[in-house]
Amino acid sequence: MGEQPTRRGFLNWFLGTSLGAMAASVLYPLARYVSPPDVPEAQTDRVVAGKEGDLKPNDGKIFRFGSQPGLLVRTAEGEYMAYSAACTHLNCTVQYRGDLKQIWCACHNGFYDLQGTNVGGPPPRPLEKFKVNVANGEIVVSRT
Amino acid sequence: MSAEGTGSVARLLAWLEERAGWSFLVDLGKHKKVPLHRHTIWYYLGGMTLFLFIIQVCTGILLLLYYRASAGEAFESVQFIVSRVPFGWLIRSIHSWSANLLVFVLFIHMFSVFFLKAYRRPREITWITGTLLLFLMMGFGFSGYLLPWNKLAFFATQVGTEVAGALPVVGSFALRFLRGGDQVTGGTLTRFYGIHVAVLPALTTAIMGLHLLMVQKHGMSEPPAIEAEQKAKGQAGRSMSFLPDFLLRDLIGWCAALGALAALAAIFPWELGEKADPFAPAPAGIRPEWYFCWMFQTLKVLPPHVLGIEGELWGILGISAGALIWLLVPFLDRVPAPGNRLTRFFSVFGWVALAYMAVMTVWVYLPGGR
Numbered sequence: 001m002g003e004q005p006t007r008r009g010f011l012n013w014f015l016g017t018s019l020g021a022m023a024a025s026v027l028y029p030l031a032r033y034v035s036p037p038d039v040p041e042a043q044t045d046r047v048v049a050g051k052e053g054d055l056k057p058n059d060g061k062i063f064r065f066g067s068q069p070g071l072l073v074r075t076a077e078g079e080y081m082a083y084s085a086a087c088t089h090l091n092c093t094v095q096y097r098g099d100l101k102q103i104w105c106a107c108h109n110g111f112y113d114l115q116g117t118n119v120g121g122p123p124p125r126p127l128e129k130f131k132v133n134v135a136n137g138e139i140v141v142s143r144t
Numbered sequence: 145m146s147a148e149g150t151g152s153v154a155r156l157l158a159w160l161e162e163r164a165g166w167s168f169l170v171d172l173g174k175h176k177k178v179p180l181h182r183h184t185i186w187y188y189l190g191g192m193t194l195f196l197f198i199i200q201v202c203t204g205i206l207l208l209l210y211y212r213a214s215a216g217e218a219f220e221s222v223q224f225i226v227s228r229v230p231f232g233w234l235i236r237s238i239h240s241w242s243a244n245l246l247v248f249v250l251f252i253h254m255f256s257v258f259f260l261k262a263y264r265r266p267r268e269i270t271w272i273t274g275t276l277l278l279f280l281m282m283g284f285g286f287s288g289y290l291l292p293w294n295k296l297a298f299f300a301t302q303v304g305t306e307v308a309g310a311l312p313v314v315g316s317f318a319l320r321f322l323r324g325g326d327q328v329t330g331g332t333l334t335r336f337y338g339i340h341v342a343v344l345p346a347l348t349t350a351i352m353g354l355h356l357l358m359v360q361k362h363g364m365s366e367p368p369a370i371e372a373e374q375k376a377k378g379q380a381g382r383s384m385s386f387l388p389d390f391l392l393r394d395l396i397g398w399c400a401a402l403g404a405l406a407a408l409a410a411i412f413p414w415e416l417g418e419k420a421d422p423f424a425p426a427p428a429g430i431r432p433e434w435y436f437c438w439m440f441q442t443l444k445v446l447p448p449h450v451l452g453i454e455g456e457l458w459g460i461l462g463i464s465a466g467a468l469i470w471l472l473v474p475f476l477d478r479v480p481a482p483g484n485r486l487t488r489f490f491s492v493f494g495w496v497a498l499a500y501m502a503v504m505t506v507w508v509y510l511p512g513g514r
Binding site: 036039062063067069085089090091094095106108109121124 | 310
């Protein structure tokens with residue numbers, strides 16, 4: 001036979017659970033409040049990154065791809081390439097280095113080749129590559 | 145005239161004493177003894193840290209009078225402070241220099257406490273609160289770095305919050321909590337401002353209060369080697385009164401620190417840099433404040449993958465584990481005594497940690513280190 005429940009034990013249990021519930025009712029809204037809400041954002045699949053002739057051969061520039069930075073590169077041969085500019089290591093914004101003909105992240109010295117493949121430093125994955133079309137003098141970048 | 149003045153002051157003090165009974169504080173200070181031995185100099189560092197923290201609070205309040213925490217106005221408001229507000233450049237420079245000196249002194253204070261084994265029983269709470277204060281000061285440094293909203297700060301925050309985001313389990317929540325969304329934006333600046341001027345000061349006040357209470361309760365710790373020497377000689381150690389002897393010596397150090405701060409601020413005013421542009425590439429030569437450089441360099445030299453797991457995750461987990469061990473040292477090195485094998489192990493652990501941090505930091509500043 002177990003011990004008989006006492007009035008004191010019941011009151012302690014009652015007060016304890018009440019306090020727990022009260023703490024939860026304060027902490028839950030607090031935790032939800034500090035975590036920012038998802039702001040729905042229209043998915044950007046296609047942007048005009050610049051005009052033909054804006055970029056010299058063997059040069060690159062950052063453009064807006066929705067809320068994210070993208071990198072447009074014109075190779076030494078004159079071909080246009082585009083990538084996500086967010087380094088896959090710790091999300092810094094990369095840039096094109098004409099002297100090395102590579103994409104470089106200044107934050108932790110990461111390197112990518114012109115295919116976006118990580119070839120040096122700490123980046124663990126390739127850059128996301130975009131499709132580039134030149135139409136009516138505009139450079140149009142879209143997700144592949 | 146002067147006798148009358150003294151009489152008035154005495155009457156005012158007596159009036160206060162009758163109502164507040166504050167003289168126990170003076171008695172406490174008079175009874176507090178500071179041990180005198182060859183390591184006494186390290187005892188001054190806690191007071192120096194406190195002094196620099198007070199400078200931070202005062203200059204921080206002054207900066208608040210003009211600073212505006214929004215992505216559109218933050219940079220311009222700091223520019224206004226340093227270029228238009230009378231002595232604004234001085235206040236801002238002292239705030240930045242003092243922050244750096246504070247972290248520097250705090251690191252020396254912590255390592256001196258560590259190597260002198262002052263964390264041993266019954267001072268575990270003093271050690272834990274002190275280590276938490278160091279983490280809080282680094283939090284102040286990290287959050288304050290973003291507030292001028294310049295390029296370097298923007299990318300340092302991008303990397304720093306990404307590091308928090310890579311933590312297992314809590315990473316995603318931590319990243320969104322710190323950034324106020326998925327990206328570093330004006331929302332992040334507002335959060336960092338709130339954290340810097342309200343959350344961290346509140347936490348620091350509470351933990352510093354407990355730290356000082358513990359220091360007052362247990363007094364200064366004498367290193368085990370000194371205790372052993374005194375025991376062998378059969379002599380009690382020498383000491384001086386905290387009030388006024390030690391405090392007056394503290395004051396000399398604080399005056400020197402204030403002079404050094406003013407000189408540093410005047411000769412090497414803190415730069416503002418260029419305004420942050422979320423759509424610009426990270427600038428060449430980017431690096432965090434010097435006290436984060438060892439972590440920065442660790443994340444940089446780790447290979448992309450180690451045993452199938454991304455290198456950065458190993459780095460973050462390693463640093464977190466190291467910080468946890470550091471925090472729990474009093475419970476791991478339970479019986480610190482000269483000659484004890486575990487005690488020697490922890491001393492070596494401390495020297496290795498110090499050497500690692502120093503080498504990695506210097507590496508960042510070497511030509512080609514970045």
